[in-house]
Amino acid sequence: MAKNQSYYFSHDINASNDPKIAAMISELGMISYAWWWILIEKLAAADDYKLPLKKYTFVALDNELRMNNEQILTSVQQVFNKNQHVLEQNSMCSFCSFLLIYLLIHDYELLDCDDEYFWSPSLIRRFEFKKVKEETIREKRRLAGLKSAESRKAKKQNLTHVQQNLTHVQQNQLIKEKKIKENNIERDTRAREDENPLSMFDDDEVKNKPIYELYMKSIGVVSPAIKERLDDLVESYGKERVIVAINTSSDNGGNSIKYVETVTAGNLKKEVNKDFGTTKRNSSNRGSSRKDEQVDWQAEYERVHGKK
Structure with a gap:
């Protein structure tokens, strides 16, 4: 699926008051609030709004979140140490970002995961709602465009009918005026001939x-x-x-x-x-008669x- 093409997503103005967010800040410090929104931005830009549970993901996130500081690692590990079995079973526990994401999934329930990816259910819901809203707006615009096109077509047809009717009226008027002119000429000619037949x-x-x-x-x-x-x-x-x-x-x-x-x-x-x-x-001089000629x-x- 193609990456999300939006340049923004909705962000509640009181997000820091969410009990889950408040617990995260309380245990990991205010810096964790910055980590959280940077992580959400990465998820929003990913395919299907999900990131893979792979080593390269956590290498990149450590760099992006700048979590390679020893003090930060200690802060995260103190909370994470409650889950010793994860430390023993997972080879990626050396990455601060992995520890953070594990806490966000299991302790604060801000993220969710399966065997391949992790994601933010809240982020996906917001984008799905935004998608439905945009599709609704597009459909309304499409219907409005069709209605506008039909209206323009109807106006054009009405205008054509008016022009045709006007043309017919004008033609009839011209014919009528021509007949009147011819009748006037004929009447004037007859009147002139009555006065003077030789006209x-x-x-x-x-x-x-x-x-x-x-x-x-x-x-x-x-x-x-x-x-x-x-x-x-x-x-x-x-x-x-x-x-x-x-x-x-x-x-x-x-x-x-x-x-x-x-x-x-x-x-x-x-x-x-x-x-x-x-x-x-002169007939006798010629010796012949012209009587019967x-x-x-x-x-x-x-x-x-x-x-x-």
Whole structure:
């Protein structure tokens, strides 16, 4: 068993009043009280708090206790002489420490022994009590640590739940704010369009805006689809022809983009026929009649507009 790792042990403040200690001091002198505590310190540092009944133990103790003084030896032997049979039977009786330990075991009952070791029952009881106390404290600390860990884990989980709930609330709030913003934009757009239907085309090129305004005033609402068809008419026939077509459609009661497209194409056809010369004044000079000839309107449109 490993040696005791403690650096102290309990010591009663009234130890000198113990009857056994008092008897030892009375017979061996006050120096024996110092021997006693030095011996207890040696036992406390030993394995299992026991020292072997060996010659080397008593050689070392004589040196530690400084019991090689003749006067001290005489003092111990005077008490020890009551046990003459021990002197006769034991070869170690020449060691003062052996004589002291024998008296502490048999006369004062402060130590105990068997065939191999000697020890202090009081010292062992104190260390056993200290060991139990330390184990109890360690167990309490372990349980307190587990409880603290569980508490921290619970707090962390609660905090995580709170953060998750807060995140959900924040996300819902952001979604709600986004919807409100979109609804406000849509409402403002509708209000602006109600005041000015042409406001939907504010971001488009300004060059066709008069066409939209004229169509709104003369024909009807300009939807995105109608706007696209008006842009195609302007690109194909020119802005002036589209304006004429819208005015003509309005005068004739036309109320659709289809009507405007038909009028625009018809006006172009008339222009081409007029430019082509339907009077046939030049047909006799060429010796042939163009009465039944078919006109390539696409080619004539490109010729008039300078397209190749």
